[in-house]
Amino acid sequence: MRPRPLSLCAIVPVYNERHFVGEALKRLAAIRTDPRIRRLHIVVVDDGSRDGSWEAIRAFERGARRAGKLSVTAVRHPRNRGKGAAIRTGQSHADGDVTVIQDADLEYDPRDLPRLLEVFATEDADAVYGSRFLSGPHRRVLYFRHQLGNKLLTFFSNVITDLNLTDMETGYKAVRTGLFRSILIESNDFRLEPELTIKLAKRRARMYEVPIRYAGRTYEEGKKITWRDGVKALWAMLRFAASDATYRSDSGGSQVLERMGRAPRYNRWMSRTIRPFIGSRVLEIGAGTGNLTTALLPRRLYYATDINPEYLRRVGAGTVDRPYLKVARCDVAKAWSFPRPPGLFDTVICLNVLEHVGDDARALRNIRSVLSPKGSAVLLVPNSPSLYGTLDSAVGHHRRYTRDGLKLLARRAGMQVAALVPFNRLGSVAWWLNGKVLGRRQLGLGQIWLLNLITPFLPLLDRVLPLPPLSLIAVLRKK
Numbered sequence: 441m442r443p444r445p446l447s448l449c450a451i452v453p454v455y456n457e458r459h460f461v462g463e464a465l466k467r468l469a470a471i472r473t474d475p476r477i478r479r480l481h482i483v484v485v486d487d488g489s490r491d492g493s494w495e496a497i498r499a500f501e502r503g504a505r506r507a508g509k510l511s512v513t514a515v516r517h518p519r520n521r522g523k524g525a526a527i528r529t530g531q532s533h534a535d536g537d538v539t540v541i542q543d544a545d546l547e548y549d550p551r552d553l554p555r556l557l558e559v560f561a562t563e564d565a566d567a568v569y570g571s572r573f574l575s576g577p578h579r580r581v582l583y584f585r586h587q588l589g590n591k592l593l594t595f596f597s598n599v600i601t602d603l604n605l606t607d608m609e610t611g612y613k614a615v616r617t618g619l620f621r622s623i624l625i626e627s628n629d630f631r632l633e634p635e636l637t638i639k640l641a642k643r644r645a646r647m648y649e650v651p652i653r654y655a656g657r658t659y660e661e662g663k664k665i666t667w668r669d670g671v672k673a674l675w676a677m678l679r680f681a682a683s684d685a686t687y688r689s690d691s692g693g694s695q696v697l698e699r700m701g702r703a704p705r706y707n708r709w710m711s712r713t714i715r716p717f718i719g720s721r722v723l724e725i726g727a728g729t730g731n732l733t734t735a736l737l738p739r740r741l742y743y744a745t746d747i748n749p750e751y752l753r754r755v756g757a758g759t760v761d762r763p764y765l766k767v768a769r770c771d772v773a774k775a776w777s778f779p780r781p782p783g784l785f786d787t788v789i790c791l792n793v794l795e796h797v798g799d800d801a802r803a804l805r806n807i808r809s810v811l812s813p814k815g816s817a818v819l820l821v822p823n824s825p826s827l828y829g830t831l832d833s834a835v836g837h838h839r840r841y842t843r844d845g846l847k848l849l850a851r852r853a854g855m856q857v858a859a860l861v862p863f864n865r866l867g868s869v870a871w872w873l874n875g876k877v878l879g880r881r882q883l884g885l886g887q888i889w890l891l892n893l894i895t896p897f898l899p900l901l902d903r904v905l906p907l908p909p910l911s912l913i914a915v916l917r918k919k
Contacts, residue, residue: 443561445478446537448553449617451530452484453523454544458492461544465500468542468550472509476554476561478537483513483530484544488520493544524627524635534621540614548611552652556614559648566619566645566753569605570612570652589670596674597634600681601641605649609633609673612652619645622750624688630669631676638680644754684885701731702888705895710791710820711735713863717818717915719786723779723810725772726793730755736789738764743779745770773797775806784812791820795837804853808918817855817916820863821846824908827868829875834882846914855916862909865902867891871910 450468454461465482472480482504486494497514504512513533517526527541538560540553548570556568573591594608613636615623623643627635640647684698700707711732720740727733727744728751736742743766744755756767771777772793788807794800807817822832822840832840841849847857870887874880902909 443476443558445476446557446561447479447481447535448477448557449481449483449534449536449539450542450550450553451527451534451539452482452542452544453487453526453530454484454489454493454497455487455520455523455526456489456491456493457544458489458496460546461493462496462500464542464544464546465497467546468553469500469504469507469510471550471553472507474554476557477509479509479511481511481513481536483533484515485526485529486514486516487522487526488517522628522630524625524629524632527632528625531621531623531625534617536617538614539617539620541611543611547655549653549655552612552650553614556612556650556652559650560614560616563648564646565616565648566643567613567615567640567647569607569610569614569647569649571605571607571649572610572652572654573606574649574651593634593670593673593677596677597637600677601638603637603641603647605637605647607649608637610652613637615640615645618749619643619753622688624685626685627676629672631672634673634677635680638677639686642684642686643750644757646757698729699883699885699888701729702885703892703895705892706898707731708735709895709898710863713861713913714789714791714818714820717787717816717859718789719815721783721785721812722787722789723770723785724789725770725807726790727751727755730758732789732791733765734758737762740764741781742766743768743770743781743785745779747771772803772806773799775809778806778810780810784815785810786812786815788815788817790817792822794819794821795832795839795841796835798838800839801849801852804849804855804916808853808855811918813918815918816858819846819914819916820911821914823862823910823912824868827871827876827908827910829872830879830881831871831875831883841912843912846912850914850916853916854919856919857914858917859913859915861913861915862902862911863913864898864910865905865907866894866898867910868908 468482484497486497494516501512501514504510515529538557552570556570559565559568590609594605597608598605623639684702687698718736722739723743724733725745727746733744733755741764745768746752752767759765759767768779788811794803797803825840828840843860850857
């Protein structure tokens with residue numbers, strides 16, 4: 441059975457390639473007739489070329505208007521900013537099922553791209569790399585030292601990511617478009633290559649390799665990368681290995697969730713606190729990247745839901761060996777989006793969600809509608825309106841709650857508070873200092889590391905400190 445055809449977006453960074461770019465784009469456009477490609481979108485980014493490349497790009501764009509299954513977007517940087525910057529510009533124009541990076545120098549053969557695309561259709565891949573060092577039909581014989589440098593960089597990358605790639609520096613990196621658009625790209629130059637690989641690994645992407653043809657250029661023919669770029673790549677690996685900035689900034693607070701994943705002790709403390717209230721048929725709303733989901737398993741039935749498809753794919757990777765774990769899209773503000781398996785849920789978990797919703801009473805009524813008569817809703821919400829500051833604004837909080845406010849909200853939704861647990865009193869000091877005094881919009885990585893370090897002492901401090909808690913855990917039941 442032939443795999444279904446997919447739409448492909450090819451980002452082409454160009455810098456002073458007037459002798460090659462026209463032919464490179466022509467060869468790339470020719471693959472649109474392959475039955476594995478439903479549609480081809482070429483995004484050409486001229487990175488401040490001064491040799492006439494832009495004129496060649498515009499000529500190709502004019503001719504492509506008459507071609508079927510093909511669309512072209514041409515963008516020009518007023519000055520040269522580097523390959524990474526060009527890819528970042530192309531990232532905002534990427535669409536379709538899969539996005540691939542295609543250099544404009546004829547070193548890589550576009551006829552290999554349909555084989556990369558096929559892996560997405562047959563193996564549920566997140567990223568597919570074209571490897572120059574796997575057995576392929578042919579490759580041009582060139583610099584030994586250049587190949588040795590590539591293999592050394594791949595080796596160090598594999599040590600950091602715990603992957604077994606054969607060619608990290610390959611120019612053919614194809615990524616699911618949704619995943620690609622969500623990745624924060626910081627590099628402006630060839631450091632893009634290790635950055636993208638490390639961030640894909642941190643996002644736990646399903647990665648594959650396919651052998652490709654390679655016709656590398658000599659330096660006399662215009663090859664731009666040098667040993668200095670190799671040194672920069674090594675330094676970039678160390679930098680991105682220590683960083684958790686893998687998500688572009690969005691309204692869902694992806695960067696915050698990723699950073700909180702660096703505090704596993706804190707997440708385990710939260711899960712231990714709510715576990716006594718959790719039943720066997722569970723719906724988790726706002727599961728995010730699964731920081732708490734795995735800590736609460738196994739259950740007879742567990743639905744992990746969110747509105748972000750990238751979160752769902754990440755959590756869904758764990759369903760293969762957990763038949764009781766289901767993943768679904770659910771918006772707490774829309775009752776029709778709730779999963780409705782046979783029978784109602786005895787527990788709905790909703791942690792750090794209600795404060796993001798405009799109409800929290802309606803959201804709570806939606807939760808009530810899927811609860812069994814004796815079921816419970818377990819909520820975690822930020823406490824104390826006086827703590828509202830820049831941190832709350834940055835992550836999209838509409839409000840912070842009080843004990844009385846929670847009880848009133850429960851009554852409006854036809855529920856009552858069965859238990860109210862203060863959580864993390866010491867954290868209110870850090871939140872006040874960062875969000876009210878210093879005006880920060882994110883907790884520092886060092887602060888998250890410190891939080892993880894002192895978490896074993898926080899339950900004791902919660903019992904003795906005369907401070908308002910940072911959060912309230914409420915257990916609600918139907919009246």
